[in-house]
Amino acid sequence: xxxxxxxxxxxxxxxxxxxxxxxxxxxxxxxxxxxxxxxxxxxxxxxxxxxxxxxxxxxxxxxxxxxxxxxxxxxxxxxxxxxxxxxxxxxxxxxxxxxxxxxxxxxxxxxxxxxxxxxxxxxxxxxxxxxxxxxxxxxxxxxxxxxxxxxxxxxxxxxxxxxxxxxxxxxxxxxxxxxxxxxxxxxxxxxxx
Amino acid sequence: xxxxxxxxxxxxxxxxxxxxxxxxxxxxxxxxxxxxxxxxxxxxxxxxxxxxxxxxxxxxxxxxxxxxxxxxxxxxxxxxxxxxxxxxxxxxxxxxxxxxxxxxxxxxxxxxxxxxxxxxxxxxxxxxxxxxxxxxxxxxxxxxxxxxxxxxxxxxxxxxxxxxxxxxxxxxxxxxxxxxxxxxxxxxxxxxxxxxxxxxxxxxxxxxxxxxxxxxxxxxx
Ligand SMILES: [Zn+2]
Numbered sequence: 001x002x003x004x005x006x007x008x009x010x011x012x013x014x015x016x017x018x019x020x021x022x023x024x025x026x027x028x029x030x031x032x033x034x035x036x037x038x039x040x041x042x043x044x045x046x047x048x049x050x051x052x053x054x055x056x057x058x059x060x061x062x063x064x065x066x067x068x069x070x071x072x073x074x075x076x077x078x079x080x081x082x083x084x085x086x087x088x089x090x091x092x093x094x095x096x097x098x099x100x101x102x103x104x105x106x107x108x109x110x111x112x113x114x115x116x117x118x119x120x121x122x123x124x125x126x127x128x129x130x131x132x133x134x135x136x137x138x139x140x141x142x143x144x145x146x147x148x149x150x151x152x153x154x155x156x157x158x159x160x161x162x163x164x165x166x167x168x169x170x171x172x173x174x175x176x177x178x179x180x181x182x183x184x185x186x187x188x189x190x191x192x193x
Numbered sequence: 194x195x196x197x198x199x200x201x202x203x204x205x206x207x208x209x210x211x212x213x214x215x216x217x218x219x220x221x222x223x224x225x226x227x228x229x230x231x232x233x234x235x236x237x238x239x240x241x242x243x244x245x246x247x248x249x250x251x252x253x254x255x256x257x258x259x260x261x262x263x264x265x266x267x268x269x270x271x272x273x274x275x276x277x278x279x280x281x282x283x284x285x286x287x288x289x290x291x292x293x294x295x296x297x298x299x300x301x302x303x304x305x306x307x308x309x310x311x312x313x314x315x316x317x318x319x320x321x322x323x324x325x326x327x328x329x330x331x332x333x334x335x336x337x338x339x340x341x342x343x344x345x346x347x348x349x350x351x352x353x354x355x356x357x358x359x360x361x362x363x364x365x366x367x368x369x370x371x372x373x374x375x376x377x378x379x380x381x382x383x384x385x386x387x388x389x390x391x392x393x394x395x396x397x398x399x400x401x402x403x404x405x406x407x408x409x410x411x412x413x414x
Contacts, residue, residue: 019260026256034251048252052259059259132246151243157208172208179207182239 003028007071015063026055029072033079036148040083042133044124054082073159076149080163087141138185143178150175196228203232207240315397329385333378340374 007028013021033054037047057078065074125133136144145164149155155163160171206217223229347370 014260017264019257022260023256030251030256031248035246035248038249039246044252048254051251052254055256056259056263059263126247128245128247129249132243135242147243151240152246156210172204176204176207179236179239182243183235186239186242 008067011062011065011071022059029075030055032072032153033075036079036152037083038125038129039133039136039148039152041086042125050082050086053086054079057082069159069162072153073155073162076153076155077163080145135182135185135189139178139181143174143181146171146174147178147182196226198222198226199229199232202229203236206233207236333381337374337378340377 007025010021010025010028014025030051034047034051037050037054038044041047041050054075058075061078065071136147139147142164146160149160149163150157157168157171157175160175161168164171166174202217202220202223206214209217217223223233
């Protein structure tokens with residue numbers, strides 16, 4: 001709650017023209033945004049580009065933040081929109097090679113799987129992170145988005161519903177089915193190794 | 194044999210908050226059902242596997258640049274309206290014959306009629322022209338006098354040379370000279386009036402131009 005209020009103060013000061021407050025606000029959230037972008041793109045450079053695009057979007061619409069929800073929830077809505085835009089623009093993000101098995105068609109599932117799979121070993125990721133990414137890549141974008149918000153952003157299902165604009169129950173169902181799918185994937189990869 | 198409660202139990206557990214999770218772990222059924230406890234540990238392992246992601250530090254980047262660019266790039270609300278306002282003022286100037294004059298102490302705005310200063314300027318020009326006309330007439334009278342004297346002298350010479358002494362001839366010659374003199378003076382007067390009229394037109398258009406320029410300057414400032 002304290003940090004929620006701190007965010008509001010920083011936003012107010014940034015809107016009043018205080019550069020230092022804006023920088024403090026960015027510093028507070030950039031790590032979570034950057035790691036999200038890294039999980040999404042799998043590349044340092046692409047993640048940095050996407051993160052900068054996100055914060056540019058945040059800056060431009062900062063005056064529209066009403067403070068009804070937490071800033072982190074509001075921020076993730078921009079992250080989500082920018083991610084979808086980026087994926088639409090550049091189809092090279094690896095998870096597009098998945099065949100979605102989710103109950104409803106995702107807003108980007110409609111894109112064909114044209115790009116070749118880039119092995120994570122070629123990227124500057126730790127072994128653990130590369131392994132996690134390989135499994136995340138096998139989820140549909142909708143399942144992956146829910147996992148991202150629940151596991152990595154620590155959001156509640158109510159907040160997730162606000163971002164994705166679905167009911168709390170739909171968000172819960174998607175998360176549970178994502179976990180079950182991951183279990184099968186992990187079992188399969190364990191069998192192979 | 195699979196437990197019929199497993200799926201709903203796991204759904205409740207993984208979609209519940211921390212308090213719900215803690216409560217479900219104490220469920221007597223979980224302690225006795227190996228199916229449910231086994232599946233629970235598998236999915237818990239999945240969650241912790243996902244959480245094993247090692248957070249990466251953000252490479253250095255300049256967030257201040259967004260702020261600086263944003264502040265210089267987004268034009269101020271009022272500045273955006275300057276071109277529209279300028280167009281509106283120009284429209285008023287042309288459509289309603291609006292005139293704005295700076296008297297030094299303040300601006301005078303008038304619609305559809307001549308500016309007061311303009312009228313007084315025209316009156317001044319007319320006064321100067323009348324004054325010039327009086328001077329011209331005086332000069333003309335002098336020229337007339339000189340011309341008359343010259344004519345008399347010329348007439349004297351002509352008479353002496355031709356030796357015309359008859360009164361009839363003398364009268365005819367004097368009338369001829371006089372008619373010629375009046376014609377010359379009339380021509381001079383007409384030429385002067387044309388000159389004055391053209392000067393007046395030039396002055397008037399110059400004043401209109403100056404007035405327009407001062408209005409435009411007022412808008413720009
Ligand atoms: Zn059971």
